């Protein structure tokens with residue numbers, strides 16, 4: 001049993017999301033009391049740039065919370081009760097490659113979907129396992145890692161394979177963001193919604209949207225038929241959602257539901273169901289990574305600099321659903337609240353016609369010993385088939401990482417719905433291996449050995 005006040009470590013302390021998450025923690029200190037907040041990152045310079053902003057957010061609410069900034073895992077994790085993970089392995093520089101390499105081949109270039117997501121997965125699985133081992137070594141024996149690090153579906157599968165006993169809960173804010181918009185459409189706070197949902201991370205569907213026991217999906221469907229899942233509320237409560245790419249993403253729910261009106265899709269399904277349209281509208285020289293570097297990151301760094309110069313912190317970050325959700329989940333874990341949240345769990349029969357060991361995203365009651373998923377039952381053949389193909393692609397990718405297998409990586413790329421042919425898969429993977437030399441040594445070697453054999 002862990003008792004408050006808690007020691008919380010944030011792995012990926014230099015993340016653009018750190019100030020927002022810490023603000024979210026500060027405004028509910030009475031519900032989630034904290035003794036210490038520790039930032040941990042492998043990039044000292046980046047973390048030290050953001051740390052003063054974080055410290056200011058803390059001191060505006062508390063003088064007593066101890067604040068530590070470190071790149072030493074022992075300092076970061078000793079005795080910690082919670083670790084929030086939000087590592088971007090390879091940072092935005094590699095995200096840019098993940099997005100731009102596939103686009104050069106006419107294939108979707110995206111952070112977590114398609115070849116970009118697979119490449120990001122190949123970089124992240126082993127550092128995530130390393131983090132788990134460090135937490136296991138130093139932290140409280142009942143510590144929980146609540147993980148946002150993407151690509152969360154692949155990370156979850158990698159953790160299931162390599163550290164099945166670890167106390168890690170993988171989460172994503174996308175369904176909550178959709179629920180925020182749904183709430184705005186229906187005129188109710190998102191916390192009043194009870195949803196049913198099934199899928200993999202960034203690959204799922206809402207099947208029911210209950211408000212006081214009544215299914216409001218038909219009403220949402222009527223809104224989507226005109227506007228997609230776009231609402232003014234999204235842009236108001238989360239500035240990033242007025243970025244052109246997000247506006248387009250919310251709009252794209254409409255064409256998907258025009259064709260398949262039964263369920264409300266996760267916005268990320270646009271990349272799998274309408275890849276050609278996505279590629280046509282993506283600028284191969286200016287992708288989302290550039291939008292973020294010139295938007296969220298630039299604004300935060302400029303604010304940090306202004307704060308350093310003037311002692312005044314400009315408005316440069318927001319809490320939003322992202323900051324709220326991770327704290328909600330942590331509270332439910334800490335105090336056995338059994339709140340119902342959409343999280344990633346091992347299937348174990350929750351979705352009857354998907355593999356028992358698949359890491360699925362479904363509603364679950366969050367207890368102090370982890371999530372207790374609800375039973376979904378059978379899903380329709382169309383959805384089951386899409387899910388199985390995506391799952392196979394992600395599982396092969398994890399096997400490729402574990403075994404250092406070029407062939408399995410190529411199979412993972414070939415199986416992905418965003419990739420039209422084996423030739424596309426190979427051309428993209430080979431370029432990605434070049435770009436990821438610092439991150440995929442085993443795969444690089446396997447590839448070189450294969451090339452040598454062919455000669």
Ligand SMILES: NC(=O)c1ccc[n+]([C@@H]2O[C@H](COP(=O)([O-])OP(=O)(O)OC[C@H]3O[C@@H](n4cnc5c(N)ncnc54)[C@H](O)[C@@H]3O)[C@@H](O)[C@H]2O)c1
Pocket residue numbers: 011012013014015016017018040041042043046047086087088089090091092127147148149150151152171172173174322
């Ligand atoms: N699951 C979700 O729904 C969700 C939502 C938003 C963001 N995210 C993820 O959160 C993460 C942070 O996003 P961001 O845009 O703020 O990125 P960012 O680049 O600003 O921050 C990530 C930080 O992680 C650090 N890092 C990289 N490798 C590390 C390692 N091995 N150990 C410790 N730290 C390491 C980097 O140095 C960087 O400071 C990303 O993985 C992103 O994909 C997930």
Ligand SMILES: O=P(O)(O)OC[C@H]1O[C@H](O[C@H]2[C@H](O)[C@@H](O)[C@@H](O)O[C@@H]2CO)[C@H](O)[C@@H](O)[C@@H]1O
Pocket residue numbers: 111112150172173174175177178238240241288292320322
């Ligand atoms: O392109 P980015 O880096 O702005 O966002 C990519 C993430 O998008 C989803 O999450 C959030 C977003 O991070 C948050 O700031 C807020 O604006 O809402 C989004 C959900 O609508 C996604 O769930 C993450 O996995 C992505 O990393």
Ligand SMILES: [Mn+2]
Pocket residue numbers: 152171172173174202
């Ligand atoms: Mn997500």
